[in-house]
Amino acid sequence: MSLAVLNNPCNSFAKTINYTGQEIVLKVSTQKMTEVKFIGSQIASVVLGFRAEDISIQNAGGNLIYLQPLTTISGHLFIVLDSGRSVMFTLVNVPEEMMDKRVEIVIADSNETDRIEKIKSSGLTPAGLIKVMITGNPPDGIIVSKKSIRITDNLIAEQVYDAGYMQGYLGQVPYNNFDISQITAKGLIAGAVRDGKFYLVFYKTEVK
Numbered sequence: 327m328s329l330a331v332l333n334n335p336c337n338s339f340a341k342t343i344n345y346t347g348q349e350i351v352l353k354v355s356t357q358k359m360t361e362v363k364f365i366g367s368q369i370a371s372v373v374l375g376f377r378a379e380d381i382s383i384q385n386a387g388g389n390l391i392y393l394q395p396l397t398t399i400s401g402h403l404f405i406v407l408d409s410g411r412s413v414m415f416t417l418v419n420v421p422e423e424m425m426d427k428r429v430e431i432v433i434a435d436s437n438e439t440d441r442i443e444k445i446k447s448s449g450l451t452p453a454g455l456i457k458v459m460i461t462g463n464p465p466d467g468i469i470v471s472k473k474s475i476r477i478t479d480n481l482i483a484e485q486v487y488d489a490g491y492m493q494g495y496l497g498q499v500p501y502n503n504f505d506i507s508q509i510t511a512k513g514l515i516a517g518a519v520r521d522g523k524f525y526l527v528f529y530k531t532e533v534k
Contacts, residue, residue, distance in 0.1 A: 342430045344491070345413060346442050352415045355425040356395050364389040364407065366433040373404035395419065407433065441467045442490035452516035452527040455494045459487055459525045477511060477526060495526045
């Protein structure tokens with residue numbers, strides 16, 4: 327079995343974050359607009375940690391807001407949701423080519439939060455998730471589903487292992503002597519090939 331742990335630059339132009347109570351770092355750029363959309367919850371109010379002249383915030387209603395720093399800023403912004411939960415953003419000023427242009431925040435329900443915490447407390451690593459996929463014996467909290475998902479032009483996954491903050495994909499390699507280290511996909515952190523099958527692990531917050 328070959329195993330590779332891969333470091334790829336993340337695409338900062340669009341990302342999805344599964345929110346379970348953590349602080350969210352948002353990369354913004356002066357005079358440029360960032361779109362933030364909440365999935366599974368509505369926006370009740372916005373609490374500024376900045377002067378009004380430092381940032382423009384457009385509440386598009388419902389679950390969507392637009393942020394535009396007017397000066398070089400760094401600090402916190404709080405979004406209060408209709409459920410009463412408060413989401414804290416840390417805004418970090420970066421060059422335009424590194425900024426987050428579109429961000430989706432998926433609000434997990436309490437059962438989902440408990441599931442993710444159970445997986446985190448187990449100490450599951452990317453290599454550990456690959457072992458789980460190879461053995462086919464997932465621990466409590468991991469959800470396994472059969473679905474066809476295209477990873478790259480020649481890699482199609484047949485099974486998905488949802489580990490909350492990580493996601494594993496299992497499928498058949500397209501040809502013999504397939505080199506897992508040649509894969510360049512957003513958010514990919516580990517991969518392995520064994521007995522004609524590939525096993526890939528992504529950070530779930532980077533998968534679109």
